[in-house]
Amino acid sequence: MDLRYVNSRGIELNLTQWPYMYSSGDIYDFMWSYEMASGNSNRITEFYKAPLEMPIKISITADTEEEFSNAVNHLFETTEVDIIDLTPGKLYLGDMYMKCYIRGIKKAKFNAGIEFMLSELNIIAEKPCWIKEKKIAYVKREPVPNGFLDYPYDYSYDYTPNNINCVELENEEVEACDFKAVIQGPCMNPGFYIGSQNYQIMTELSSYEYIVLDSMTRTVYKVSRTGRVENIWNNLNKEYDNFAKIPTGVHIMEAYDKFPFEITLYERRSEPKWS
Structure with missing residues (x-):
């Protein structure tokens, strides 16, 4: 699997290559929202794509404390600029991408002195489709x-x-x-x-x-x-x-x-x- 995040300034995070490693996520899931006709009708009048939130779990590991700190900081700084600039980045899976933001990072498991961390990236896409x-x-x-x-x-x-x-x-x-x-x-x-x-x-x-x-x-x-x-x-x-x-x-x-x-x-x- 080739999973990458490229922010709005062109800086890339390879999420399947050291020090980051993808472990799980909902990247293949999708759902259409719909509108119903007014009154007593059960007829669907429209399908549309609502904004989508999608969690992705990764691990971060390194050989030294300095490398580990740099990797954690790089993940934050690369994703935060899109929020500040209000411009989405792109989550790539192979040669397809989804425009999205990484609006939060939850540190699920880490211990001081050990260069390993499990993190959950909260991805949100305004128009969830793969291009x-x-x-x-x-x-x-x-x-x-x-x-x-x-x-x-x-x-x-x-x-x-x-x-x-x-x-x-x-x-x-x-x-x-x-x-x-x-x-x-x-x-x-x-x-x-x-x-x-x-x-x-x-x-x-x-x-x-x-x-x-x-x-x-x-x-x-x-x-x-x-x-x-x-x-x-x-x-x-x-x-x-x-x-x-x-x-x-x-x-x-x-x-x-x-x-x-x-x-x-x-x-x-x-x-x-x-x-």
């Missing part, structure tokens, strides 16, 4: 004389004379997922489609500029070559739902013009995938 990020790169190419594309590297996509500018994108989970698109300049009014859904931003990008379109946060902004960030919400093509999630299944993706971009899918599940 896997999947990146898909798109680069528009011209066919070579033999009718196929000639790449200097191997790609996992099947480019043929009939689909040289199309890329297959797959959401492998059972529900529609959020995404982030990063569009590189130079280009004018960049847009793309995924399946039947179109996305477009009516603006100009020069070289070394890029746009970030994020459906999870419902934000879109331009980053200049000097790093200046500009909110370009008003530049969205209002004919399209530019924050529409990606449905489950396989879809064709293509850009309107010759510009490179990258899509990150945020596939999510109620429980981490068993492996």
Whole structure:
């Protein structure tokens, strides 16, 4: 098992490697909350995810008193900054993560002079779901004389004379997922489609500029070559739902013009995938 906590500042705690060792927890458990129809009806009208508290038990051990003290302090300091900053960290299980806080640490068993402690981490998640990020790169190419594309590297996509500018994108989970698109300049009014859904931003990008379109946060902004960030919400093509999630299944993706971009899918599940 690969269980890690990465705080909002990027500092990592490996909970399956000395001096910390995971022993038990409810990481595979989940529960949907529900709303009932008013009146005498017993009909459920809505399922939703309520904030979830989840205990995780770990042991802390070290060879010396100094190493033990450093490990205990590091655990506290790494998790406390998320509370202070009011920004969740990420609990990783393999390549999936849940955004959460560690809001308390209970010292269940320890003795002075012995470099060993059992601790219970109280984890709380505002939106309890496990997310896997999947990146898909798109680069528009011209066919070579033999009718196929000639790449200097191997790609996992099947480019043929009939689909040289199309890329297959797959959401492998059972529900529609959020995404982030990063569009590189130079280009004018960049847009793309995924399946039947179109996305477009009516603006100009020069070289070394890029746009970030994020459906999870419902934000879109331009980053200049000097790093200046500009909110370009008003530049969205209002004919399209530019924050529409990606449905489950396989879809064709293509850009309107010759510009490179990258899509990150945020596939999510109620429980981490068993492996």
